[in-house]
Amino acid sequence: MESRSKSNPQLRRALCYSDVNRQQERSPSVIVIGGGIAGIAAARALHDASFQVVLLESRERLGGRVHTDYSFGFPVDLGASWLHGVCKENPLAPLIGRLGLPLYRTSGDNSVLYDHDLESYALFDMDGNQVPQELVTNVGEAFEVILQETDKVRQEFSEDISILRAFSIVFERRPDLRLDGLAHKVLQWYLCRMEGWFAADAETISLKCWDQEELLPGGHGLMVRGYLPVINTLAKGIDIRLGHRVTKIVRRYNGVKVTVENGKTFVADAAIVAVPLGVLKAKTVKFEPKLPDWKEAAIADLGVGIENKIILHFEKVFWPNVEFLGVVAETSYGCSYFLNLHKATGYPVLVYMPAGQLARDVEKMSDEAAANFAFLQLKKILPDASNPIQYIVSRWGTDINSLGSYSYDTVGKPHDLYERLRVPVDNLFFAGEATSVSYPGSVHGAYSTGVMAAEDCRMRVLERYGELDLFQPVMGEEASVSVPLLISRL
Numbered sequence: 001m002e003s004r005s006k007s008n009p010q011l012r013r014a015l016c017y018s019d020v021n022r023q024q025e026r027s028p029s030v031i032v033i034g035g036g037i038a039g040i041a042a043a044r045a046l047h048d049a050s051f052q053v054v055l056l057e058s059r060e061r062l063g064g065r066v067h068t069d070y071s072f073g074f075p076v077d078l079g080a081s082w083l084h085g086v087c088k089e090n091p092l093a094p095l096i097g098r099l100g101l102p103l104y105r106t107s108g109d110n111s112v113l114y115d116h117d118l119e120s121y122a123l124f125d126m127d128g129n130q131v132p133q134e135l136v137t138n139v140g141e142a143f144e145v146i147l148q149e150t151d152k153v154r155q156e157f158s159e160d161i162s163i164l165r166a167f168s169i170v171f172e173r174r175p176d177l178r179l180d181g182l183a184h185k186v187l188q189w190y191l192c193r194m195e196g197w198f199a200a201d202a203e204t205i206s207l208k209c210w211d212q213e214e215l216l217p218g219g220h221g222l223m224v225r226g227y228l229p230v231i232n233t234l235a236k237g238i239d240i241r242l243g244h245r246v247t248k249i250v251r252r253y254n255g256v257k258v259t260v261e262n263g264k265t266f267v268a269d270a271a272i273v274a275v276p277l278g279v280l281k282a283k284t285v286k287f288e289p290k291l292p293d294w295k296e297a298a299i300a301d302l303g304v305g306i307e308n309k310i311i312l313h314f315e316k317v318f319w320p321n322v323e324f325l326g327v328v329a330e331t332s333y334g335c336s337y338f339l340n341l342h343k344a345t346g347y348p349v350l351v352y353m354p355a356g357q358l359a360r361d362v363e364k365m366s367d368e369a370a371a372n373f374a375f376l377q378l379k380k381i382l383p384d385a386s387n388p389i390q391y392i393v394s395r396w397g398t399d400i401n402s403l404g405s406y407s408y409d410t411v412g413k414p415h416d417l418y419e420r421l422r423v424p425v426d427n428l429f430f431a432g433e434a435t436s437v438s439y440p441g442s443v444h445g446a447y448s449t450g451v452m453a454a455e456d457c458r459m460r461v462l463e464r465y466g467e468l469d470l471f472q473p474v475m476g477e478e479a480s481v482s483v484p485l486l487i488s489r490l
């Protein structure tokens with residue numbers, strides 16, 4: 001047979017063709033739904049493990065809640081912009097290091113409360129007077145004591161309550177911790193930043209669970225050139241279909257059938273569902289048979305918060321040379337936060353970041369009104385501020401591709417919801433930030449869930465094929481190459 005094929009090129013071609021065909025028939029296949037960091041990480045891993053992979057993404061762009069915009073002529077992130085955990089243990093560190101992407105560290109602290117070091121705090125009252133640094137530091141320390149006291153409340157109460165309720169119990173018990181005047185407003189600002197971390201208001205954040213996520217060492221670093229290069233690198237060579245909004249996922253014992261908006265269908269051995277929690281909550285993707293009750297309950301019970309960015313581009317810098325400008329107020333709702341991108345990138349840009357109810361209210365405005373609103377907050381502290389020359393407004397809460405910014409624990413719901421969201425259902429695997437038990441609401445957490453779902457899927461599919469040793473493990477050489485991170489503080 002072999003010698004015959006050598007002597008007859010036509011027959012040899014035919015054999016090769018049928019070999020390829022057979023190989024392709026045998027090659028396990030997976031559909032990845034959602035082209036955010038989690039979906040792309042899963043697709044990359046399975047592609048590298050010789051699976052046939054197709055990734056279906058509803059938008060006309062990749063990245064999801066990683067969205068680097070270049071319309072100002074330089075990169076600005078409308079979604080994620082920090083690497084939380086600037087250290088080699090961060091699962092994204094090898095890739096960021098290899099790409100030589102610089103990071104600007106805003107904080108060396110590993111807490112969820114401080115994404116900026118205390119010395120870079122520049123807070124102002126509504127009249128534009130800067131709050132003395134000593135007061136900012138003292139109130140910061142008082143805030144930590146209050147949180148320690150809330151821990152005692154947590155131990156005593158069998159039922160979960162909100163962070164806000166816990167604060168008022170602490171103030172009833174420890175009147176000495178109550179602050180007045182300017183100090184009270186600074187405290188509200190700290191609360192406002194805490195709400196920003198969860199993208200939710202203090203009256204909805206769970207006292208039992210607020211500090212359950214893990215924090216990597218190394219503090220918080222801004223991706224100076226934006227997050228998109230990470231997405232683009234991971235996506236290289238993958239069969240990606242943009243503008244493919246999935247509407248239905250049918251699972252059978254021998255595979256899955258996925259339907260997109262225009263009626264086109266895709267079949268494969270398994271699927272990885274990496275759409276946001278907000279999209280799952282909205283039930284715009286139908287599952288057949290329906291998802292088990294425990295999965296549906298987890299989708300319903302886990303919270304999804306809103307944080308937005310209003311990015312203001314000015315002709316030149318007219319603000320103080322600090323990492324951020326904060327406006328303190330009587331309530332956390334009234335406080336403001338402007339990230340000074342000029343510090344990290346050299347471009348004259350301020351990013352206003354409302355969260356929770358304020359973010360929801362700002363989303364009801366037109367882009368122009370939202371940009372004006374942000375500018376008015378700035379005018380309160382810098383009356384001579386010149387008008388922005390350009391602006392961009394994000395709408396993560398109402399965008400049908402996200403329907404929220406990131407997940408958080410709401411009052412009275414168990415912390416194991418993240419795990420329940422992750423657990424596969426037959427040949428459906430789940431990935432995305434809301435399935436990350438250790439690092440929910442983050443890019444590196446979402447990335448890890450993609451890699452993990454890919455590994456679970458690979459094992460499951462290959463067990464069925466009975467060919468476990470034929471394919472490479474999903475974590476290939478990339479993970480082992482270590483290049484140090486480029487970290488700066490200008």
Ligand SMILES: Cc1cc2nc3c(=O)[nH]c(=O)nc-3n(C[C@H](O)[C@H](O)[C@H](O)COP(=O)(O)OP(=O)(O)OC[C@H]3O[C@@H](n4cnc5c(N)ncnc54)[C@H](O)[C@@H]3O)c2cc1C
Pocket residue numbers: 033034035036037038039056057058059062063064065066078079080081082083084244245246247274275276279285307308309394396400401402404405406431432433434440441442443444446
């Ligand atoms: C304003 C903001 C600031 C943030 N800041 C930070 C930060 O500084 N650092 C950090 O670590 N994290 C941050 N995060 C969180 C981080 O961005 C997310 O945790 C992470 O990007 C989520 O990735 P994902 O893959 O789980 O989801 P996504 O990125 O949302 O990906 C899901 C994908 O599914 C697609 N999709 C939706 N519906 C369908 C459908 N029916 N069919 C097909 N595709 C569909 C979406 O278009 C999207 O591309 C921030 C988020 C926001 C919104």
